[in-house]
Amino acid sequence: MNASEDAHAAGRLGIWLFISTEIILFGGLFLLYSMYRLKNPADFHAGSLELNRVLGTLNTVILITSSLCVALAIDSLGKGRTRKSAWFVAATIACAFGFLIVKFFEWTAKFHHGLYPNAKVLLSLPKGENLFFGLYYLMTGLHGVHVIVGIGVLSVMLVRVLRGTITPQNPTYLVNSGLYWHLVDIIWIFLFPLFYLIT
Amino acid sequence: MNADASREMPDARPHGPTTRSYVAVWGALIVLTATTVAVAGFNLQKIAIIVCLGIAAVKSTLVLFYFMHLRYEHRLIIKLLIPIAIGALAIFIGLTFSDVITR
Amino acid sequence: MAERETHESDYVPYFLHKGKYPGALGWLLATDHKRIGLLYLACIATFFSVAVIIGVIMRINMLPGHVILTAQQYNAAFTLHGIIMVFLVVIPAVPTIFGNFFLPILIGGRDMIFPRLNLFTWYLFVLGAVLALVSVFFGGGAVDTGWTFYVPFSLKTTVNVPLAVFAVFILGMSSILTGINIVTTVHQLRAPGMGFFRMPLSVWGFYATAWVQILATPIIGITMLLVVMERLFGIGVFDPAKGGDPLLYQHLFWIYSHPAVYIMILPAMGVISDIFPVFSRKNIYGYKMIAFSSLAIASVGSLVWGHHMYVSGQSDTAGIIFSLLTFLVAVPSAIKVFNWLATMYKGSIQVEPPFLYALSFIFLFSIGGLTGLFLGALSPNVQLHNTYFVVAHFHYVIFGGMGFGLAAAVHYWFPKMTGKMYNKPLSVVAWLVVFVGFNIFYFPMFILGWEGMPRRYYDYLPQFATLHQVASIGSFIMVAGLVLVAGNLLRGLVAGARAPANPWGGATLEWTLPSPPGQEDFEEIPVITHGPYEFDKKESGA
Numbered sequence: 056m057n058a059s060e061d062a063h064a065a066g067r068l069g070i071w072l073f074i075s076t077e078i079i080l081f082g083g084l085f086l087l088y089s090m091y092r093l094k095n096p097a098d099f100h101a102g103s104l105e106l107n108r109v110l111g112t113l114n115t116v117i118l119i120t121s122s123l124c125v126a127l128a129i130d131s132l133g134k135g136r137t138r139k140s141a142w143f144v145a146a147t148i149a150c151a152f153g154f155l156i157v158k159f160f161e162w163t164a165k166f167h168h169g170l171y172p173n174a175k176v177l178l179s180l181p182k183g184e185n186l187f188f189g190l191y192y193l194m195t196g197l198h199g200v201h202v203i204v205g206i207g208v209l210s211v212m213l214v215r216v217l218r219g220t221i222t223p224q225n226p227t228y229l230v231n232s233g234l235y236w237h238l239v240d241i242i243w244i245f246l247f248p249l250f251y252l253i254t
Numbered sequence: 255m256n257a258d259a260s261r262e263m264p265d266a267r268p269h270g271p272t273t274r275s276y277v278a279v280w281g282a283l284i285v286l287t288a289t290t291v292a293v294a295g296f297n298l299q300k301i302a303i304i305v306c307l308g309i310a311a312v313k314s315t316l317v318l319f320y321f322m323h324l325r326y327e328h329r330l331i332i333k334l335l336i337p338i339a340i341g342a343l344a345i346f347i348g349l350t351f352s353d354v355i356t357r
Numbered sequence: 358m359a360e361r362e363t364h365e366s367d368y369v370p371y372f373l374h375k376g377k378y379p380g381a382l383g384w385l386l387a388t389d390h391k392r393i394g395l396l397y398l399a400c401i402a403t404f405f406s407v408a409v410i411i412g413v414i415m416r417i418n419m420l421p422g423h424v425i426l427t428a429q430q431y432n433a434a435f436t437l438h439g440i441i442m443v444f445l446v447v448i449p450a451v452p453t454i455f456g457n458f459f460l461p462i463l464i465g466g467r468d469m470i471f472p473r474l475n476l477f478t479w480y481l482f483v484l485g486a487v488l489a490l491v492s493v494f495f496g497g498g499a500v501d502t503g504w505t506f507y508v509p510f511s512l513k514t515t516v517n518v519p520l521a522v523f524a525v526f527i528l529g530m531s532s533i534l535t536g537i538n539i540v541t542t543v544h545q546l547r548a549p550g551m552g553f554f555r556m557p558l559s560v561w562g563f564y565a566t567a568w569v570q571i572l573a574t575p576i577i578g579i580t581m582l583l584v585v586m587e588r589l590f591g592i593g594v595f596d597p598a599k600g601g602d603p604l605l606y607q608h609l610f611w612i613y614s615h616p617a618v619y620i621m622i623l624p625a626m627g628v629i630s631d632i633f634p635v636f637s638r639k640n641i642y643g644y645k646m647i648a649f650s651s652l653a654i655a656s657v658g659s660l661v662w663g664h665h666m667y668v669s670g671q672s673d674t675a676g677i678i679f680s681l682l683t684f685l686v687a688v689p690s691a692i693k694v695f696n697w698l699a700t701m702y703k704g705s706i707q708v709e710p711p712f713l714y715a716l717s718f719i720f721l722f723s724i725g726g727l728t729g730l731f732l733g734a735l736s737p738n739v740q741l742h743n744t745y746f747v748v749a750h751f752h753y754v755i756f757g758g759m760g761f762g763l764a765a766a767v768h769y770w771f772p773k774m775t776g777k778m779y780n781k782p783l784s785v786v787a788w789l790v791v792f793v794g795f796n797i798f799y800f801p802m803f804i805l806g807w808e809g810m811p812r813r814y815y816d817y818l819p820q821f822a823t824l825h826q827v828a829s830i831g832s833f834i835m836v837a838g839l840v841l842v843a844g845n846l847l848r849g850l851v852a853g854a855r856a857p858a859n860p861w862g863g864a865t866l867e868w869t870l871p872s873p874p875g876q877e878d879f880e881e882i883p884v885i886t887h888g889p890y891e892f893d894k895k896e897s898g899a
Contacts, residue, residue, distance in 0.1 A: 064329075067332065068329070068331065068332060071332045071335045072335065074335070074336075074339075075335050075336070075338065076339075078339045078343065079339055079342060079343060082342075082343040082346065082347075085343070085347070086343075086346060086347050086350060089347060089351070090350060090354050093351075093354060093355070108291070108294075112287065112291050115287050116287065119280060119283045119284060119287065120280065122280075122283075122317060123276060123277070123279075123280040123321075125321075126276050126320075126321045127273065127276055130270075130273055233321075233322075234322055237318075237321050237322045240317060240321075241314040241317050241318070244310050244314050244317070245307075245310050247287075247310070248290060248294070248307060248309070248310050249307075251294075252290060252291065252293075252294035252302070252306050253294070253302055253303050253306055254294065254297075
């Protein structure tokens with residue numbers, strides 16, 4: 056066994072441990088969501104009707120596609136097609152930006168309706184709706200931060216693939232970035248129904 | 255190096271899913287997304303929660319197994335990690351639940 | 358030193374090794390696990406001294422007729438004492454100092470698996486500490502919420518809560534990354550033949566602790582972030598005026614902070630399990646039971662957080678569930694204690710300083726643990742909650758347990774880390790002073806609490822004066838002892854006799870190296886053929 060395979064094995068265990076900690080980090084918010092939903096079912100119902108289901112679905116499709124792109128980037132790299140791999144990483148980053156742009160329009164629309172934390176309109180609504188929107192901003196916000204971090208990480212990977220410091224023989228960094236990106240996708244897979252669909 | 259870490263192969267080697275199967279998984283994820291949106295439109299009351307979260311669980315399992323290669327994982331510790339994390343979370347939520355519903 | 362001469366001539370102690378960077382940079386940019394361990398040691402020793410001084414000020418304040426702090430200053434003092442002790446000393450101390458220094462050596466590796474990540478955790482740790490320090494002097498002043506930051510008070514108070522809780526978030530990240538590093542190192546870097554059941558029990562302690570760090574710390578991370586968000590944007594998830602439930606904050610806080618108690622104690626228990634066999638010249642009794650009880654404590658300990666909330670308005674049902682689970686966690690702790698006693702039984706005991714600390718660990722931890730059962734039971738808790746009984750209980754567990762365990766580790770590994778030996782008779786005297794002072798200090802607090810003295814009060818009714826005076830005097834004796842311990846160790850560092858490679862006759866891997874180890878630890882990765890406590894095989898040269 057050579058040193059690079061050793062490092063690969065270690066990195067893989069490390070990144071999976073990290074993914075577990077991320078699941079638990081979001082888990083704290085899922086805990087709050089479930090307890091507050093339990094106590095305020097009607098207000099959560101009213102809150103989720105306010106959200107734009109079309110944009111939510113669009114963003115789900117975008118993120119799923121980006122997950123496919125990063126998987127294909129690793130797949131192409133493994134087959135020695137570095138150029139193609141770089142294109143797929145670029146496509147992933149493009150999807151991530153697309154997601155953020157949609158999110159930006161969603162948030163701005165809510166802000167225009169006075170549905171933001173501590174706003175008079177939101178505070179005049181039933182308390183459960185305030186909690187719904189508070190959690191909506193916290194959870195999609197934290198997820199958004201992860202998307203932004205993902206853009207940064209994937210950009211570094213793009214440069215490294217192009218420069219040839221990530222190679223078919225030494226793909227660890229790209230593989231691990233891909234795992235992180237899939238995690239971001241999985242979290243959204245749960246956020247989407249919790250906020251947009253369950254009414 | 256201990257036994258369970260030996261025989262490592264970098265993931266990029268084509269021992270995982272084929273390119274075509276990645277696209278198939280993507281297709282399945284899109285279909286499931288369409289399904290969950292459609293189900294939410296039917297106004298199924300409480301069943302909707304179970305159906306939507308069930309579909310989300312299936313979708314994330316697909317991502318974990320195929321995109322993240324968990325299905326091809328040969329190290330026990332990594333296979334166990336997600337169940338451990340989910341289990342810990344289930345316990346945290348469950349015991350908090352025991353307070354909130356009985357208060 | 359015969360051992361040293363037999364080594365190759367290019368042996369250089371790790372701290373004299375010339376690396377990529379010269380001088381201080383060689384330390385600040387060190388990726389070597391031993392140097393990082395010492396970086397942590399320097400910081401933690403400093404923070405510990407600061408927190409001890411704050412503690413002494415509080416004890417002077419509690420002398421009859423010596424009220425020197427205002428109520429607000431006293432609130433800030435106990436908060437700062439708690440934050441520093443919990444987040445900057447007790448949680449990180451054993452895993453970061455001794456985990457870093459000895460874990461790779463104990464499993465026959467050359468370094469932690471992610472050396473640069475390891476250094477990064479130290480910088481996060483320092484950043485968190487600096488932020489906590491800055492929060493004292495800027496933006497409204499020192500936090501007065503207690504180390505628990507309970508809402509809604511922490512949302513309303515005018516002091517600098519956001520920065521302090523953000524500092525805790527950063528420290529949490531540091532702790533998580535250390536945990537990931539430790540688990541991965543144990544899985545990847547064990548030497549050939551080092552099966553999981555040939556690992557020294559200290560490694561099991563670090564390993565179980567690391568799992569708790571990984572699985573529980575993210576919860577405190579998100580909780581602290583939520584407090585910051587509440588303060589900055591007034592979202593309302595914990596604010597009852599906006600529909601939030603403050604009790605859910607307490608749940609989230611203790612979901613981490615109770616397991617954090619086990620992050621504190623498990624590595625110390627691991628070190629103790631290494632020390633007893635060495636000074637009893639006997640194989641450990643019930644190796645697997647001790648190893649598995651570490652994992653059992655780690656997992657069952659994550660189910661009991663609600664016992665901090667009996668009088669908070671939590672439901673009675675939940676109280677009964679949590680009380681039951683709390684009693685369960687006493688079982689694996691007791692297993693360890695009985696196995697340590699059985700290890701010493703009929704052993705040929707060598708009374709050395711590390712052994713004395715280990716022995717007093719059992720005594721003090723047992724008192725702390727048994728009084729914990731009083732608190733874990735529902736009805737006595739109503740009487741004892743938020744009294745000095747609680748203060749005495751957790752100081753017996755944390756200081757008497759983890760603190761004495763840490764001191765045992767220091768005295769056990771000091772010759773290996775420095776290559777010098779401290780003055781043994783003096784260290785026995787110092788141990789005695791600390792031990793006696795500790796008990797005069799904290800034992801009266803059990804009685805004070807039983808009689809109804811609430812914690813976190815800066816003044817008290819006249820009937821509590823005598824016991825407060827006794828406790829304060831005890832604290833002065835204990836601190837004098839701590840000064841003696843520190844002075845003796847520093848003197849040993851500067852002017853101590855040279856330590857041999859294996860001063861205690863241990864059979865674990867660190868004693869096969871010269872004292873202090875060279876940069877690469879092992880010239881050749883060893884092949885392990887026997888368990889960590891099989892002294893007969895070791896001595897016959899197997």
